[in-house]
């Protein structure tokens with residue numbers, strides 16, 4: 555394993571960030587290559603825990619000459635967001651300087667040629683240069699896994715329709731319970747920037763690839779057992795795709811969860827601010843009209859309670875982890891079987 559440290563100068567004198575990049579060299583020139591990164595949103599750590607346990611497995615495979623394709627791992631993809639604290643709270647989703655989500659506004663390239671991206675010392679903000687650098691690292695690989703997590707959540711994947719159903723293997727390897735399928739968003743996430751140039755490839759070349767955002771459950775699902783389990787899932791997938799050679803590992807592709815287009819996801823939003831009391835847990839199957847969540851606007855006065863119900867039957871995929879909401883905040887995601895009447899183009903969340 556080679557460790558590379560890429561330094562990006564800050565936007566003012568005396569500041570810089572360091573990106574730690576781990577590289578495993580494949581012994582087969584034709585071997586499928588893979589890129590894995592975690593924590594683009596700073597403190598989303600389930601993916602980082604998985605990589606923490608995966609890296610020693612990769613080192614062992616390397617020692618035994620079983621790495622076929624190049625593997626690049628960036629366990630902490632966002633040193634800017636990782637360092638954003640305010641009043642003892644970590645806030646890693648949006649760049650303090652611009653207010654822009656660290657996983658939006660990635661440049662979309664027509665091909666895999668990255669020479670048009672801002673250089674590491676371009677006259678651009680640090681977050682923009684970091685995004686360009688992550689794309690330069692990821693785009694040479696056929697497999698790109700961007701490891702995130704939701705608030706309180708099942709283990710699920712975002713996958714562009716062009717990579718389905720071939721990527722059911724990843725869902726099977728990771729034990730994902732659902733896939734959210736998409737074809738375009740208004741404000742490109744890292745996943746879309748990595749998928750975009752592949753859309754121009756022949757169908758055969760494209761289907762051999764895998765690009766995804768992995769939502770490894772919720773923010774607090776970070777522990778030794780889960781991390782090891784997820785590392786084994788990632789390893790199983792890499793073996794299945796031929797990146798690593800390991801005859802002792804077999805993957806059964808048996809994913810049979812829902813594959814839900816983004817427009818079928820019911821985003822339940824708070825009509826007013828207040829205390830959040832959920833009626834349902836993640837993973838629950840609900841009927842249309844079932845009580846989902848009550849927002850208490852006047853504590854002690856039930857007449858101020860607002861109870862939101864399921865617009866259609868479906869499965870509860872995620873819940874917010876906070877219990878105090880503002881008007882307009884997202885509260886939960888429900889996977890429906892038909893288009894949501896509130897569907898809007900673009901990403902589900904800000």
Ligand SMILES: [Zn+2]
Pocket residue numbers: 594595598657702703
């Ligand atoms: Zn995230």
